[in-house]
Amino acid sequence: xxxxxxxxxxxxxxxxxxxxxxxxxxxxxxxxxxxxxxxxxxxxxxxxxxxxxxxxxxxxxxxxxxxxxxxxxxxxxxxxxxxxxxxxxxxxxxxxxxxxxxxxxxxxxxxxxxxxxxxxxxxxxxxxxxxxxxxxxxxxxxxxxxxxxxxxxxxxxxxxxxxxxxxxxxxxxxxxxxxxxxxxxxxxxxxxxxxxxxxxxxxxxxxxxxxxxxxxxxxxxxxxxxxxxxxxxxxxxxxxxxxxxxxxxxxxxxxxxxxxxxxxxxxxxxxxxxxxxxxxxxxxxxxxxxxxxxxxxxx
Amino acid sequence: xxxxxxxxxxxxxxxxxxxxxxxxxxxxxxxxxxxxxxxxxxxxxxxxxxxxxxxxxxxxxxxxxxxxxxxxxxxxxxxxxxxxxxxxxxxxxxxxxxxxxxxxxxxxxxxxxxxxxxxxxxxxxxxxxxxxxxxxxxxxxxxxxxxxxxxxxxxxxxxxxxxxxxxxxxxxxxxxxxxxxxxxxxxxxxxxxxxxxxxxxx
Numbered sequence: 001x002x003x004x005x006x007x008x009x010x011x012x013x014x015x016x017x018x019x020x021x022x023x024x025x026x027x028x029x030x031x032x033x034x035x036x037x038x039x040x041x042x043x044x045x046x047x048x049x050x051x052x053x054x055x056x057x058x059x060x061x062x063x064x065x066x067x068x069x070x071x072x073x074x075x076x077x078x079x080x081x082x083x084x085x086x087x088x089x090x091x092x093x094x095x096x097x098x099x100x101x102x103x104x105x106x107x108x109x110x111x112x113x114x115x116x117x118x119x120x121x122x123x124x125x126x127x128x129x130x131x132x133x134x135x136x137x138x139x140x141x142x143x144x145x146x147x148x149x150x151x152x153x154x155x156x157x158x159x160x161x162x163x164x165x166x167x168x169x170x171x172x173x174x175x176x177x178x179x180x181x182x183x184x185x186x187x188x189x190x191x192x193x194x195x196x197x198x199x200x201x202x203x204x205x206x207x208x209x210x211x212x213x214x215x216x217x218x219x220x221x222x223x224x225x226x227x228x229x230x231x232x233x234x235x236x237x238x239x240x241x242x243x244x245x246x247x248x249x250x251x252x253x254x255x256x257x258x259x260x261x262x263x264x265x266x267x268x269x270x271x272x273x274x275x276x277x278x279x280x281x282x283x284x285x286x287x288x289x290x291x292x293x294x295x296x297x298x299x
Numbered sequence: 300x301x302x303x304x305x306x307x308x309x310x311x312x313x314x315x316x317x318x319x320x321x322x323x324x325x326x327x328x329x330x331x332x333x334x335x336x337x338x339x340x341x342x343x344x345x346x347x348x349x350x351x352x353x354x355x356x357x358x359x360x361x362x363x364x365x366x367x368x369x370x371x372x373x374x375x376x377x378x379x380x381x382x383x384x385x386x387x388x389x390x391x392x393x394x395x396x397x398x399x400x401x402x403x404x405x406x407x408x409x410x411x412x413x414x415x416x417x418x419x420x421x422x423x424x425x426x427x428x429x430x431x432x433x434x435x436x437x438x439x440x441x442x443x444x445x446x447x448x449x450x451x452x453x454x455x456x457x458x459x460x461x462x463x464x465x466x467x468x469x470x471x472x473x474x475x476x477x478x479x480x481x482x483x484x485x486x487x488x489x490x491x492x493x494x495x496x497x498x499x500x501x
Contacts, residue, residue, distance in 0.1 A: 018387050044319070044464070048424050051462065055427035059374075068360045068374040068428040105373065107361045108448045118447035151402065151425060167497035175490055179482040183475065184379050184403025186425040222499050231495055233489040237482050242424055243403060244464065245478055297416035 001287065009095070009287055011092045015099025016299040017291070018073060018145050019280035022065040022104055025056060026293040028213045028277045029190075032251045036188055036241075045246030052274060067275045070106040071147030072098045073128040076211060080138025084285055089141070090130060097121075099129045102290035109150075110120070131204070139285040140293075142196040145210045152189070155181035158199040158206070158268035167226065170195060171195070174230055175237075177269045178250070183243035184272035188251045190214060194268040195223075195257040202266035210272040211280075214252045223255045236263060241274065249278050303459060304372045307352030308397035310417040316465050318474035320419065323461035324354055324398065327439075332378055333353040334446050336386035339393060347442035348452055350394040357383055357401030359449025360428075362438065372435040372455065376428030377402035378407075380420065388412030404466055404475025414471035421463035422475075434460040 001009070025033070037049035059066035075093050079086055100106055101122045108123040111117065122128070129148075157177050161169040174193055175287045182189055194205030242247025251274065259264040260266065272278070280293040291297040304312055306326030316322065329348050338344045360375035380401030383390075388403060390396065391412040399409075399418065402425040413419055424432060440454040466474040 044321075045311060047321075051424045051427050051430060055424075055430040058429040059431060062429060063435075064429050064432070065361055065374045066429055067426045068358065068376045069378065070361070105361055105363060107359065107374075120447060154379060164499060166500050168494040171490055171493050171497060175486050178361065179486055183479060183482070184381055186402065215444065222497075226497055229493045233486075233493050237485045238488050239478075239482060240466075241480055243475055244422070245481070269466075275424060 006085060006287060007092060009090050010283070011095045011099065013289060013299060014093060014096035014143070015081040015103060017101035017279055017281055018096055019103040019106070020149055020297065020299060021145055021277050021294070022070045022106060023059050023063060024294060025066070025275065026278060027295045028215060029251065030216045033083065033274060036248055036251070040247050042240060042246045044244055045204040045240045050246060052207070053187070065104055065106065066278070067149065068107055069151065070104060070109065070111050071149040071151040071277070073100070073122060074128050074131070074146045074148050075128055075283040076131045076134045076146065076208065077141065078135055079141040080135045082137070082285070083141045083283075084139070093128055094123055097123050102113040140282060142280065142282045145279045145281070146211065149273060152185050152271050152273035155185045155271045156203070156269065157181075158194075158203045158266070160199060161265040161267055163263060163265060168234065169231065172211040172255075173267050175234070176267055178234055179237060179239070182271055183239060185271050186250060186275065187243055188241060188274050190272035190276050191230070191249045191253045191254065192270040192272070193230070193255045195255060197258060197260040197264055198266045199268065201258055202268035204272040205258060209254040209256040210270055210276070211278060212254045216254065218255050218257075221256070223257060227253045228253050233254070250276060301459065304398065306354055308354065309352065312416060312417050313397060313404075313469050316419060316463050318468050318472045318477070320465045321462045322465065323459045325438040325460070326354070326456070326461060327456050328354045328356050328400070328455045328457045328459050328460060330358045330360060330375070330451070330455070332357050332359055332450060333382055334450045335443065335452055336383050336390055340386045341387050346394065346452075348440070348454060350396040353394075353396050353397035354400065355396055357399070360432070360453060362448060362453065365425055370441060370453070372432045372438055374428040375431045375435065377423045377425055379403055380405050384409055391416040391418050400463060404473065404479070406476070407473070410467050410471045410473045410476075413467045413469060417469045419466040419469060422466045423463055431460065434458060453491070
């Protein structure tokens with residue numbers, strides 16, 4: 001394929017995919033919400049789940065963004081060092097965001113800081129936000145698209161604990177964020193926790209954690225145990241959909257971690273709202289692709 | 300039977316409402332969020348819409364301009380109301396607004412404002428923006444368009460817009476604050492139990 005044609009093809013696919021994920025939830029999230037709806041016994045909470053389901057059906061049928069806040073667009077790229085369009089990806093994703101904004105249509109959500117002007121295009125300085133991981137020896141690229149809405153971004157918090165505070169301190173931090181600011185962030189939330197060495201490493205991992213499937217488990221046994229304990233514990237608090245109380249609080253808790261300095265425990269929480277709009281797509285070197293997050297997608 | 304409020308809303312329409320009640324709105328609903336609040340309260344600019352007896356929506360919608368020059372409401376869900384807490388008490392006083400629709404709870408200042416001004420805050424389920432858009436019959440006006448799509452004051456004519464869950468009533472009761480107190484009470488013993496199982500540092 002001619003390089004120019006290839007760039008155009010990848011741009012078009014990513015524009016369509018970015019727009020698509022604003023209208024239909026990923027398969028794992030859809031399933032989890034259906035399960036939580038079945039488990040709910042509080043009448044007001046049940047009626048909220050009914051409204052959510054009705055909304056998603058209407059969004060699908062009318063082909064419209066299911067939530068008006070289509071977020072700041074973020075791309076988490078895991079690219080092979082030999083992916084043929086590696087050097088072009090940044091510009092491709094900028095143009096894909098411009099394209100998705102028209103196709104969606106997406107709300108204009110990029111405000112230049114200090115100038116305090118909405119650019120009206122969803123692009124701006126360093127926006128769409130790109131996060132990179134380079135995979136040696138691979139010629140494929142996997143891209144996670146995330147619509148970082150205002151509501152689900154607001155609870156985000158990071159800090160550095162002293163080792164004496166231990167994982168008990170991590171537990172307390174997570175509970176405090178979710179039972180205070182999380183209540184207004186459109187629960188049931190998917191809670192991402194980063195346990196690491198400093199604020200920025202923990203924060204990045206906490207965001208990566210909410211890109212993992214809702215029911216996935218951390219491969220480390222202790223981390224997996226902590227995911228389970230936090231999920232059960234938060235559910236016991238009974239925040240319910242929209243904070244109106246109910247049988248459950250969260251869609252899940254995912255933890256991502258790194259090694260840490262012996263003197264610090266960096267911890268961060270990122271949250272995904274119930275309308276957790278993310279998508280995962282994998283491109284091969286010939287730009288054939290597979291959507292991994294949504295079943296039965298036609299772009 | 301559905302309880303339907305109609306703009307202009309009178310004090311007596313709201314006095315019997317309690318937190319947790321579910322109502323719907325027919326009439327006019329004006330989007331009004333961060334910068335509109337700031338312009339009225341801090342910059343003392345006059346709002347381009349008369350809100351006496353009216354209803355505002357903390358929302359920044361997606362709107363499409365049609366070929367005939369009119370606007371179409373594509374997607375309009377509530378935004379986090381708490382961001383307007385700093386301004387809302389004074390906003391109610393200055394405008395005479397009766398119904399504030401948004402997402403999540405608001406704080407003690409707004410609760411005091413609701414009590415003083417006989418107004419209520421109600422929650423529309425967050426994220427249900429297409430459901431909400433289907434209840435908008437027409438966008439009648441668009442004011443302060445210089446603020447961009449999310450912040451423009453979109454004057455919507457709505458029919459049976461809801462469900463709206465009363466979260467602050469005219470007595471100043473605050474549903475989400477009550478819920479938060481309950482969550483905080485419940486979390487302490489739950490955390491204690493978890494602490495004993497996460498002592499990984501030995």
